[in-house]
Amino acid sequence: MATAAMLAGCGGGGDAADGPVTLKVLTWEPGGSEYWQQVKTTFEASHQNIKLDLQSVPFDKYPEVQGPYITSQSGPDVMANNAGLELFDRRGAYVPLGDRAAEINKDLVTYSGACEGFDTSKACFGVPFSYQGNVLYFNKDVLRGAGLDPENPPATWDEFGAACEAIKNSGKTCLALGLSGTFPAYWDFPEIARNYLTEDDIRGLLAGTLSWKDPKLVQVLEKLAEITTKGWTNKNAPSITMLPDGADIFQRGDAAFAGTIISDAVNWEAFGKALGDDKLGVTRWPVINQSAPLAGKFSGIEGAVYGVTQWSEKKEAGLEFITWLAGKENGELWVKHAKGQPLNKNVDPALLPSSPAFKKIQEFVAEPTLHAGVMLSGPEADALARGWQQITLGQLTVDKWADQMQQALERSPTKKQGN
Structure with a gap:
């Protein structure tokens, strides 16, 4: 044969x-x-x-x-x-x-x-x-209950922060989050990194030539820290995983947003079943730096x-x-x-779903960029999650987190250690 x-x-x-x-x-x-x-x-x-x-x-x-x-x-x-x-x-x-x-x-x-x-x-x-990548899902009812327009979700970091305050005041969690395991590295880190890194920088992550002391990466860590230190997430985020625990918070209708993926267990299909397709929205993560070349791109990966x-x-x-x-x-x-x-x-287009969220995702995947999360080694992914947990609990500073990330890079056997 x-x-x-x-x-x-x-x-x-x-x-x-x-x-x-x-x-x-x-x-x-x-x-x-x-x-x-x-x-x-x-x-x-x-x-x-x-x-x-x-x-x-x-x-x-x-x-x-x-x-x-x-x-x-x-x-x-x-x-x-x-x-x-x-x-x-x-x-x-x-x-x-x-x-x-x-x-x-x-x-x-x-x-x-x-x-x-x-x-x-x-x-x-x-x-x-399969094709995979990150998006931000939202519950239209939760946004509406906080006095926000569900047809115009926050598009910038400042708008997202203001929305989170309104959502908190309505008695709901803004962003469902779990910080245990590798999920922060794959699902959250890339969406902040796109606002500070170029594709050459992302390749530097893969090669191990971009230091975690580089101001660009320190800024990424600072913005990740903001998400939890400003109270935008569920209080138990440091002690739970995003799958299934964080996703469950969103599926129960207790949170406005969840940053997950387009394929697999916690995607538009699962959330649509839990909330109703008419109540589920999907958008890109909010832009931090409008001038960043990758800010409006899709973090895509096989x-x-x-x-x-x-x-x-x-x-x-x-x-x-x-x-x-x-x-x-x-x-x-x-x-x-x-x-x-x-x-x-060659998949038959007639088989593709008719879900509004799926159709919206097709707009995003048409503008892909490198996925920064899959460039991290195992030690780096572990250090990212552990450091974010410690930051959230008030046990670590961002500078010390960057030190831990650099040490993790230096323990990564397949990276070139070029910095």
Whole structure:
């Protein structure tokens, strides 16, 4: 078969010659369990020689489960990681796709987040199938109850601050927030960073050549600190995660805003079900610096990337599965069952949702820029969350937070430490 030929040079397939092959797939089930059950059923129906054994792990526990597999070089045949540095840090666990990457991903809008340095001419380690990025959702009823115009949400930082005061006075939380885990790095940091960093600066984050003592990054930390120290969020933000706890605050109608993502569990579809599509709005995060070149852009990135593990004895079957993930059939499952943003260009437009929020998001994704959050290493993402928690509790200054971030950068083994 073509897939077997493509695997030549991958270090051996080892797939069984008779009987179906069972692939162990490690995933946090982006898109939800219903979507992944459809993946299993549909793929197995058209690939009767391959069975999928899905090991689902909660997103916030995923590194704890994946780490020992990588250390022991054993376990799943296919695994997922977020596009960007999280994947690059673990690239030794995956079979590089080599020249096959372009063929497998030929129908995708982009796949650079699966490749080293976001460069498709370099080694690529897997396949994405969804597009991801950050937006600010809002509850129109909460804005209306605070005397605000739900059809004109705050567009600038000053307007947002004034809106938060009005919302607080109405008895509601302004911004639902959880500061535990990696969510602050992925969902909040990029939206402030766009107001201070250029794309070259963001590439400097990836390379480790932009110091956290740089005034631009210190200003980013200062604005993140404002969000909580000015009382714009729920008081328990330091002790909870955004998923599910922070999102639950918004879904219950107790907060006006929630900064989350366009695809996966806490997106327009989930919030529309909880609040009603007519009550859900979506906008960009408020602009801080109008003159910043990226201030009005969309922080976009490929979603989870699935790759074949170096230790798998079923590499041929693994490559066949991830190739299918990149295809039109799975793209349409992603739209129908996960209500997510597909990467495959051939998905039937008639299947795309009619939700007003989804349609508004299409305007945003048309103007993308680099996603600063996925440029952070694991130590940096941890230090960002921990420092923000300490700032909120009055235990840390912004300057000390910047020191902690710089120390985290210096502990990041895959960054060049060029500063």
